[in-house]
């Protein structure tokens with residue numbers, strides 16, 4: 083590999099591949115951690131939703147407690163006959179509240195019951211008998227009551243649930259401190275049945291929060307109770323749950339509709355891995371393309387600089403020969419006429435060679451600029467080949483070549499640019515001469531193949547390695563093995579041939595074997611052009 087290309091590969095690796103590999107590995111390692119973090123974030127979000135349901139139920143009961151304060155203040159000033167009606171109307175506002183009691187302290191003899199239990203008809207507020215149940219609740223929760231009083235002393239009302247497990251009264255007393263405007267503090271309790279509370283109070287709120295994304299459930303496995311915001315949901319599917327603050331043996335649960343958090347997190351991880359993979363592939367392809375392009379450019383730059391030195395060399399040789407022989411003639415150093423003639427012919431030969439080189443460079447630059455014009459006329463390919471043969475025959479035989487032509491006389495007239503085709507054949511013959519070693523035999527042959535007429539030039543020279551056979555038609559390309567360094571050339575000849583053949587919509591076929599020889603066949607379509 084060329085030094086410059088090597089340097090570029092190193093730069094590409096350091097600048098792009100190493101950081102990318104580092105990033106990718108880092109990304110994959112941190113994927114696991116990310117998964118955990120995301121899982122936690124999801125679960126925190128679900129917790130926040132459960133928290134809001136809890137908060138809502140507490141707000142509800144605490145608003146009931148405040149209403150009770152107001153009501154008690156109100157009934158202080160009402161005449162006794164109207165109290166019953168007031169109690170009734172207050173009671174009707176709280177359908178899931180079954181009973182309320184108010185007592186001065188634990189062990190109070192005058193417990194006031196705001197009896198909501200219609201069947202038992204305990205409606206009177208001021209003169210009801212002490213209910214043994216309430217008394218039991220208060221005495222068994224004496225410390226709790228004291229705590230509530232002390233909270234209230236510091237201006238803070240807390241509501242605490244106490245569970246009732248008797249078969250007749252299943253539910254919770256929510257205890258709190260009731261306070262009149264005048265500042266009198268008493269212990270109060272609301273009896274609430276959790277399942278009714280769930281259906282009547284929580285259900286609308288839960289539906290509103292859950293919408294279509296979640297299922298929110300309230301359940302108590304011991305009592306085999308469950309309420310779900312969505313039908314056909316089983317409590318066993320609940321993904322995350324919390325205790326309901328106001329009814330501690332009830333749970334609220336939440337689940338994502340359709341997927342679990344693990345599913346979501348895994349999906350994200352898979353998407354991320356796929357993206358990272360895709361990115362890596364794109365990056366690798368990009369680096370490869372950059373590498374290929376740079377390599378090509380570097381090679382072309384190299385080839386161009388070779389071209390300049392080759393061409394200068396090619397120009398210099400005939401020039402120095404011409405000037406040397408001209409000087410010799412000028413100084414009258416040549417005595418015999420024969421020798422003089424020989425020198426004149428060398429000068430004219432070298433001048434010819436010079437003009438050929440200059441012409442091929444000019445032709446080439448015209449082609450490169452897309453400016454070369456072709457003049458297609460109906461012609462005999464045999465005639466064009468024969469003309470080249472005749473103009474080279476003498477010259478080549480002088481150089482020790484056997485030079486022959488074999489024509490297929492059946493080739494019809496085809497439309498070609500005679501000058502260009504002749505130039506192509508000349509280029510092939512030139513190469514055959516240049517790249518022949520000891521076996522100096524060149525053959526021009528014409529013929530037909532499928533729908534093509536062809537002319538081919540065959541030599542017994544050094545041949546072309548298989549790997550280079552495609553490249554030799556590229557501009558400036560010269561095979562780097564064999565005798566090429568002894569043979570002068572610009573690397574333009576075959577690219578000019580290729581251009582000419584393409585202009586004729588024809589093809590070039592090459593048969594070549596190293597050390598055995600080469601055959602270049604130029605094919606021209608019959609009758610179509």
Ligand code: ADP
Nearest residue numbers: 513517545554560561571572573574575576600
């Ligand atoms: P050049 O000026 O170098 O001859 P060409 O474009 O004519 O440029 O040829 C490109 C290369 O192909 C040559 O440098 C030579 O290596 C190889 N080549 C062309 N013709 C022959 C041939 N007849 N035998 C062996 N090698 C050939």
